[in-house]
Amino acid sequence: MAQLYTVSELAEHLGVTPRALRFYETKGLVRPQRCGQRRVYTHRERGRLALILRGKRLGFSLKEIGDWLDLYDADPDQREQVQVLLERVRARRTALEAQRADLDATLAELKAIEHEALDHLGGWDRSTNKVSSSGET
Amino acid sequence: MAQLYTVSELAEHLGVTPRALRFYETKGLVRPQRCGQRRVYTHRERGRLALILRGKRLGFSLKEIGDWLDLYDADPDQREQVQVLLERVRARRTALEAQRADLDATLAELKAIEHEALDHLGGWDRSTNKVSSSGET
DNA sequence: CATATAATTGACGTATACGTCAAGAGTCCT
DNA sequence: AGGACTCTTGACGTATACGTCAATTATATG
Numbered sequence: 001m002a003q004l005y006t007v008s009e010l011a012e013h014l015g016v017t018p019r020a021l022r023f024y025e026t027k028g029l030v031r032p033q034r035c036g037q038r039r040v041y042t043h044r045e046r047g048r049l050a051l052i053l054r055g056k057r058l059g060f061s062l063k064e065i066g067d068w069l070d071l072y073d074a075d076p077d078q079r080e081q082v083q084v085l086l087e088r089v090r091a092r093r094t095a096l097e098a099q100r101a102d103l104d105a106t107l108a109e110l111k112a113i114e115h116e117a118l119d120h121l122g123g124w125d126r127s128t129n130k131v132s133s134s135g136e137t
Numbered sequence: 138m139a140q141l142y143t144v145s146e147l148a149e150h151l152g153v154t155p156r157a158l159r160f161y162e163t164k165g166l167v168r169p170q171r172c173g174q175r176r177v178y179t180h181r182e183r184g185r186l187a188l189i190l191r192g193k194r195l196g197f198s199l200k201e202i203g204d205w206l207d208l209y210d211a212d213p214d215q216r217e218q219v220q221v222l223l224e225r226v227r228a229r230r231t232a233l234e235a236q237r238a239d240l241d242a243t244l245a246e247l248k249a250i251e252h253e254a255l256d257h258l259g260g261w262d263r264s265t266n267k268v269s270s271s272g273e274t
Numbered sequence: 275c276a277t278a279t280a281a282t283t284g285a286c287g288t289a290t291a292c293g294t295c296a297a298g299a300g301t302c303c304t
Numbered sequence: 305a306g307g308a309c310t311c312t313t314g315a316c317g318t319a320t321a322c323g324t325c326a327a328t329t330a331t332a333t334g
Contacts, residue, residue, distance in 0.1 A: 007281075018281085023322060036330070038281060054239050059196015061320070071250055076257040083258075089251045096244050100237065102191050107233050113208055114226045120213040121220075144311075155311085160292060173300075175311060198290070 005041040014049055024052060027062050029069065048072075058099070068092065142178040151186055161189060164199050166206065185209075195236070205229065 007018040014021075024030050025039075030048055032039040041049075048069060055065035071092070074085045144155040151158075161167050162176075167185055169176040178186075185206060192202035208229070211222045 017323080019322065019324085022282090027321095037283090038330080054243065056321095057196075057236060057239050058243065059194075063320090071247070074254075076253065079258065082254045086251060086254050086258075089247050089254065093244060093247050093251075096240055096247070099194060100240055100244075102194050103233055103237055103240065106191065106195065107230060107237075110208070110226050110230050110233070114223060114230075116213065117211075117219045117223050117226070121216065121223075154293080156292065156294085159312090164291095173311095174313090175300085193291095200290090 002042060005046070007039050007041070010041045010046060010049070013046070014053060016053070021049070024049070024062065027066065029062060029066050058096075139179060142183070144176050144178070147178045147183060147186070150183070151190060153190070158186070161186070161199065164203065166199060166203050195233075 005013070007021050011018045011021050021030070021041075022039075025032065029052055030041075030045050032041045032045050034040065051069060051072065052062075052065050055068055056062075060068065067088070071085060071089055074081060076082060142150070144158050148155045148158050158167070158178075159176075162169065166189055167178075167182050169178045169182050171177065188206060188209070189199075189202050192205055193199075197205070204225070208222060208226055211218060213219060
């Protein structure tokens with residue numbers, strides 16, 4: 001059941017290098033078990049690494065991602081810490097929602113540019129391009 | 138009408154340092170006019186810099202942002218280039234929409250963590266916290 | 275058992291994005 | 305004219321996030 005991975009196996013799966021995984025470990029982001037001196041990654045580490053990579057895609061630093069991960073495995077029995085957790089989660093959400101506003105604004109502008117370009121192509125060249133329905137938001 | 142800025146003025150307005158603005162110039166992202174040897178920023182440069190900073194907030198490198206900016210001032214009379222433009226705009230949109238998916242997934246998880254935390258606080262402690270309506274998406 | 279294979283820990287190198295002096299040079303004020 | 309500012313261009317320093325050897329070491333296989 002509990003699938004185990006070597007560094008290079010997991011790195012392969014995640015599309016990164018073994019070096020990256022070891023680096024994240026030195027930064028305290030993951031703590032794989034050891035079999036002798038070899039690293040052994042479990043499902044849990046894989047999940048954490050998925051979160052790390054997503055954080056990176058969102059433009060956060062490894063340090064920020066580290067704080068981030070703490071939110072996922074905070075001890076729910078420490079009432080005092082749950083308060084702190086809550087505020088940090090909310091701060092994150094605020095930041096992320098601001099980021100989404102940036103993102104949506106940018107997407108809107110790109111759509112505008114796209115339509116301008118299509119207009120300038122003299123009508124709708126449906127043979128090679130089609131305008132996206134753009135029904136999101 | 139056309140407001141002009143010195144480096145430090147504009148930097149102040151944008152919440153960055155003059156050094157950053159000069160750095161962006163060496164990278165070809167902005168090309169302020171000169172009055173003698175002093176830099177003079179216009180409304181146009183201010184707009185570009187706003188785009189640059191937004192790109193940074195979204196986690197893009199200055200090089201990516203540079204390519205990005207080209208999309209905004211491409212020559213619409215060069216049909217061939219408009220084709221290229223279209224594809225690049227669409228590639229950007231694809232990347233950004235993937236990023237938004239990451240973002241929304243993360244926000245959803247944070248909301249879940251937030252609610253768990255609230256539950257663990259033993260009911261709804263409305264005196265110090267209130268649960269967000271969370272009516273998005 | 276000898277060797278090929280894969281992993282380990284340093285140590286050093288690199289690209290990005292600036293920060294931080296340093297040494298002029300132009301501008302304004304009295 | 306002499307400061308006091310502000311700007312200018314280097315030049316060097318720094319933090320982040322790894323890449324790239326190098327020298328071992330452990331494991332597997334013929």
